[in-house]
Amino acid sequence: MSDDRAATVELLGERTFSLAPGRTILAGALAAGVPHYHACGGNAQCSTCRVYVERGAEQLTPPSAAERRLAEKMGFPDGVRLACQARARTPGATLVLHRIVRDEDDLNLFVRTHARGRSLGEQRELALFFLDIRGFTGFAESSLPFDVIHILNRFFALVRGALAEHGGRVIEVAGDGLYAVFGLEGGDAVAPAIRAGRQIIDDVARFSLDYTERYFGYRVTIGVGLHYGRVICGHVGIGVDGALSVIGYPVNVAARLQAATKELNNSFVVSRRAIERLDDPGALGLADVEPQIVFLRGVREPCAVYLLGAPYRDG
Ligand code: FES
Incomplete structure (x- = not known):
């Protein structure tokens, strides 16, 4: 029946x-x-x-x-x-x-x-990359507006190039800092983000030596934080076009890792969660690197991090 x-x-x-x-x-x-x-x-x-x-x-x-x-x-x-x-x-x-x-x-x-053929909003697992110029406000306050904007434009052109080369997508630029994600197109997210971070640190060191120190007496140093996690992606905005937003708690953690570069005295701080996503840490020279536990402001649990950059000369 x-x-x-x-x-x-x-x-x-x-x-x-x-x-x-x-x-x-x-x-x-x-x-x-x-x-x-x-x-x-x-x-x-x-x-x-x-x-x-x-x-x-x-x-x-x-x-x-x-x-x-x-x-x-x-x-x-x-x-x-x-x-x-x-x-x-x-x-x-x-x-x-x-x-x-x-x-x-x-x-x-x-x-x-x-x-516009855009996605409706979705959860994704992405590498979250925050970058900031250290101590730029002091330079900006004591320099001509034209020089400040010109240096920022040179700096961001350099950063954009490295991000694009490694498949990163800029989500937001705010002042002298930037937030990008890796993995939007699928595939490996963390290894390209680490390569991009290293390249940017090297490129910025050269830019500083050849340009800003020479012409402005100003040494550019940056801090980079990298985390990996499940986030929400979608187009949001007050304008007609709405930019791609990537939000969620892991984004806050990535921002805090960047902020911690100063007290950890290292230019590139990467969470263990991100490192664990690597198929072959040895290929990036990370086979024997040990993490350390840190407490990040505003982050609920202690966080295991790897210091992949260099100490700042002025600590
Ligand atoms: S897809 Fe058009 S009514 Fe369902």
């Missing part, structure tokens, strides 16, 4: 409705009077119908080929399904969902994101 019990769908914060066997979530929602967006008419082309499945994902039919294509193109995070494709496959199933596009503002934001 066939079991044709309807599923129960709870749209969080909205309403609960029954979903007859074989019916899509979209069809069920519309029948129940939910104004569920479906710009392409249920053809797995627009994704305005997408929902986040809070509970019961395993009780849904697997994504159709068309849904898989769209999900891949738009970088759907785990748990996001197209309501126009998904049906309950377990009789009497209970499904708990969030609608993602709920009103006109959501829709406008979504259309812009979609038009």
